[in-house]
Every structure is written in structure tokens, then in C-alpha cells.
Amino acid sequence: MSAEKKDYLLVDENGQGKPDKPWIFRTYAGHTNAKASNELYRKNLSKGQTGLSIAFDLPTQCGYSSDHEVSRPEIGKVGVPINSLEDFRILFDQIPIEEMNTSMTINGTSMWLLSLYVALAEERGVPLEKLNGTTQNDLIKEYLARGTYIYPPKESMKIIVDMYEYSLHKIPKWNPSNICSYHLQEAGATPVQELSFALATAIAVLDAIKERNCFTADEFEQCVGRISFFVNAGIRFVEEMCKMRAFTEMWEEITKERYGVKTAKYRVFRYGVQVNSLGLTEEQPENNAWRILIESLGVTLSRNARCRALQLPAWNEALSLPRPWDQQWSLRLQQVLAYETDLLEYPDIFEGSKVIESKVKALKEEAKLEIQKIVDMGGALVAIENGYMKSQLVKSQTERLSKINSNELVIVGKNKWTDGIKSPLMTDSDGGIFKVDPKSAEQTLNVLAEAKTRRNAEAAKKSLADLKQAAKDGKNLMPFSIACAKALVTTGEWADALREVYGEYNPPTGVDGQKLFLSDDKVSTVRGKVEAFTKANGHRPKIVVGKPGLDGHSNGAEMIAVSAKHSGFDVIYSGIRLSPEEIVQSAVEENANVIGLSILSGSHKEIVKQLFDELTHYKAKIPVVIGGIIPESDFEELRAMGIREIFTPKDYDLMSIMEKIIDIITVEPVLV
Secondary structure, three states: OOHHHHOOOOEOOOOOEOOOOOOEEEOEEOOOOHHHHHHHHHHHHHOOOOOEEEEEOHHHHHOOOOOOOOOHHHOOOOOEOOOOHHHHHHHOOOOOHHHOEEEEEOOOOHHHHHHHHHHHHHHHOOOHHHOEEEEOOOHHHHHHHHOOOOOOHHHHHHHHHHHHHHHHHHOOOEEOOEEEOHHHHHOOOOHHHHHHHHHHHHHHHHHHHHHHOOOOHHHHHHHHHOOEEEEEEOOOHHHHHHHHHHHHHHHHHHHHHHOOOOOHHHHOOOEEEEEOOOOOOOOOOOHHHHHHHHHHHOOOOOHHHOOOEEEOOOOOOOOOEOOHHHHHHHHHHHHHHHHOOOHHHOOOOOOOOHHHHHHHHHHHHHHHHHHHHHHHOOOHHHHHHOOHHHHHHHHHHHHHHHHHHOOOOOOEOOOEOOOOOOOHHHOOOOOOOEOOOHHHHHHHHHHHHHHHHHOOHHHHHHHHHHHHHHHHHOOOOHHHHHHHHHOOOOHHHHHHHHHHHHOOOOOOOOOOOOOOOOOOHHHHHHHHHHHHHHHHHOOOOEEEEEOEOOOOOOHHHHHHHHHHHHHOOEEEOOOOOEOHHHHHHHHHHOOOOEEEEEEOOOOHHHHHHHHHHHHHHHOOEOOEEEEEOOOHHHHHHHHHHOOOEEEOOOOOOHHHHHHHHHHHHHHOOOEO
């Protein structure tokens, strides 16, 4: 090979061309029940997937067993339900966990799921040092964006440190937590906010570990090396790629300067990616395929900032959970990029670019100022408790939606070039969407009931008592959680034991004080109708914005609350995880004129039925509207139940939504 070629090709020690190995190929998957998810995983692995990324259903994420009343509408809807070790036996049947890199998207119950994994490994005789993978376990972003928290910030951080202490000594290849900025961007974070909030979270974790003083200096360096990140890559390709370069440089600086990490390999910014789902559209969903491809380039083209693992959403994610074919298509995109192009043959192709260097510098400077602001107020936990970070995200999301509504931010097929031929991808008999068979929940419930019957009740009871006592005594909870797993304790029992000791937590909503940046004719029209309603009724229209069930993705509800206030409504919004009974009771007590539900988990039919049963109980005739990821095939049934209007992701025009709502309540007075 000539010297000239060596300058631009990657070569080995003998000067021969040696391309990089590709990143880990993942698809985020899990649905219905443990058996169905196991079949899906084995099929994906046979197609060339090289790691597992497990999606858990909402009851599992929020610490409820499937037989709990709040769980019933949600079983298997957005992931696999896990109740006990018996479900893990089924989920990983014929899958060699000692050979897997297993990522678990789990937070509030992350210690429990890792304990189940450890218990399964020990049952199979697999040495724990062979286990390789990640528990997401980033509770700070859960308080901010995704909503599957359970315990207060201080206690949640204690659990995270417990897992680091246990894992470093027992499961050295495991990443106990995965600082997850992905959902921050989904909640509206700018690149600067994604950088600063994620790195402030990592600082909070490492500061808590230092305070525990459970490691030697060398072990602490290893611990820093186990910190991994899970980031988002949006459509603004250049900015996103620069963000990743900024991440790598800032993490090097933080670990070296703040924590004194001397070993270079422990300062490496290790990250996985799922590219952006926020920008995927229900309108012209075929366009999403190109969005996903472009977003993938932002985290693969730059070798110095290339991801370690990549999972891609599917073209129809704004419509429903992806089907197996949809996931296969996303996997094939990765394989074409890695194996058919020459991407992996070259050093970093952006090295030396003045544009890239200056953009990275600007992002770093802004992010450092924001991190310092958070550190000065007491760190990330304080910035959660005082509502600072949440309010900043809601503000950014409000600004983004305002720009879409004013056409300042162009979304192809949504607010520009909206005419198009209907996608042939949606002409299959299933309409291009995936639906969970409601009967599949019975298998989950049967496995749960059988496990409870078969287990040694006294052993389960004792293990839970030991867990609670350990929590009261401030001990490391991992050994006690593993003992619970082996005793066939259930997810709900484990979480409830710690609820008794730690309590539960409800963070600020971030909605107060926010406003839309809209003042056009549509706003004037809606405000005029609101003013007319106020004059006719002697009070402003009042809306209860409800987030029922366990779905914690609150962006839509927050934007409706802000939009309603902007329009002149009185707004009652108290956050996530409300029961239908609580929503109706609030609406009745506040004499609300309309209830607005936000549901994205696929449990809309079950929850709507529960809500109307409650309205009947109170003899209240309050109009109800609903928004979320709702297939058109469900519209007729929802309207038959009593829903007056249905909004989906294609309904981005906030003032049009508010006008429809004020029109409904103007012609339909509330009777309580």
C-alpha cells in the first residue's frame, strides 16, 4: 500500500487496510408477553442483530405487578411485562445471556430487573463476570421527560450508587446506569440542554459515588469507565454531529479535571443512540424513512464521535408500535450503512474543519455555562426538586411548537407540501400498524398466578422483610433484591416494599409561567370565542388536562395545558399517573367544562371506558376529548363510547385544537 493511501485509510500495524468494526446493531423490542417477546428476540438475532434492547411495559417500569388494577389496561402494550423470575426464564429461553450485550430500558425498577438477570444467571450457572450490558437507570431524566420514576430523588440516587458498588465488584462488564439524554430531546431539549442536563446528571451520579466512599482510587476510575450514555440524534445533521463531538470532548475534560481520572480508556465517552422519534410524522409517514437515515449519519459519519450501539425507530412509530417487518427494515438500514458503504474504512473525515471546530466550541461554551448554573444551585437533584430543569424543557418545547405552528420551522408533509399520494406502506390488511391482542394478557396473568402458587410463601415474605429492613438501615439493597428474585417475589411486591420505606415522588410539571409565542389571527379568533363564552357564562371556560394510566410521556399534555392558558382557559393540570376516578373527581369538584385526555401507550379504549364509567357514577355530563397515538381504526369505537373529538400527532395546529374544544363546550353546557 502506498504512503499516500496510508494518509487517508485506516490501516493495521503492517500498513494493510483495516476497517473499523461496526457498532452494535440493536432494535428496541418487547411486547405482548414474555413468550412472544422471546420469539421476537430470537428472530431478530437470527437476522443479524448483535445485541438486545429490551422494552418493558409500563406496569413493570412503574413498579406494579400485572394483576394490579392500574396495570390491567397497560399489560404488554409498550413492552414486555415482567412480574417475577419465571418471566425472565421465559423471556431468555434459548438465548445465551453470557454471549449477549443486553440493554434494559428500565429506570424506577432498574435494581429489580438487574436482580432478576443476576438470579437467572446464577440459576443457569453463568459466571456473573460474563454478563455484559446496561440498565438505563437514569432517574433524573425520568423526572424531566419520561415519567417512570417511583421514589424521591435522594433515595433514587442511593439505589443507583448501590448498583454501581455491587456491579463493579460482581458484574464488572455491566453498566449500572446509562445517562440518557435521548428523552430530553424528545421533551424539547436544545442541543445545549441535552449536553448540559446529561452531563450534570453524570456529575450528580459520580459525586454521589464519591460521597459513598465505597471504592479505592483505582476502583473509582473503573467506575467512571462504566458510565455510559444514551443520546438522541435529530434531523439537523451538522448540529447533531457537532453535539456528539462536544459530548466526547466535554466528558474527557470533566473526568480528567473534576475527577482526576488518569487512565485514558476510562475517560472515553461511550454512548449508544436511538435516533429522534419526536420529528417522525403521522402525515406522509414514508418520509420518516429518510429522516431516520439522515439522523443515523449524525452519529456514524464522524469516527471520533461514532456511537458504540445504534437502534432505530421504525417509519410508522408515530402511528403505533412497529411490526416485525418494520423493525427488520430499520435493521437493514444499519447493515447497508455499515457493510455496503465505505464509512468504516476512513479516519475522521471532519477533522480539521473550521466550521465543525467553531460549532463544537460554541456548543461547549454554552453547555459549560448551563452546567455551572446547575452546579451552583446545588446540582442536578436540586434542579429537579426546584423545577428548574423541567421548566426549561417545557419552555423549549413550547418554542419549538410555536415555530411549527407559525411555519418558521418546516416539517415536510405536516406544515408544508401537505398534499401527497397515500402511502402504499399503509395498505396492508393491518393498516401498517401493530396492535397487541388483548387476550395475550391472560398468559402473563396465568404465569404470575402460577408463580405465586408455586413459590415458598414464607421465603418470599422473609426476603421482602429483609429488603425493607436493609432500606431502613441504609444498606446496599442489591443482595437483598437478588434474594427476593430467587424467592419469586413479584415486581409490585418489590416496589411496594421500598415504597413503604422511601415513599413516592411527584415532581413539578414545569407548566406554570409558560406561554406560546403565537399572536396571529387564529389566536385572536380563539380568544374571541373564549371571551364570548366568558360573557355568556360568567366565568372562563375550564379544562381538566388528564394523563391517566401509567404513560409518563407528558409533552402533549403539557403543550395542551400551555395552549389552553394562552387561549384564555382556566387550566387544571396536575401531572401524570392519574386514575380515571381522580380525573373525573377533579372535573366535578372544579366544575370543569371539558376533560382532555392524553394517552400514548395504546391503552386508550380501556381507559376511556373506565373514565365514562366514572362520569356515569357521578352523573356528570362533561364533554371529553382525547389526544395521543390513536389508530384511525379505533376512532369509531371511541366516539361510540362518548368521545367528542380525537387528536393525533398530525394535529399540530394548537389553535385549531383549542378552537374545536371551545366550540364543543359552547354548544354543549356541562350538566353535573
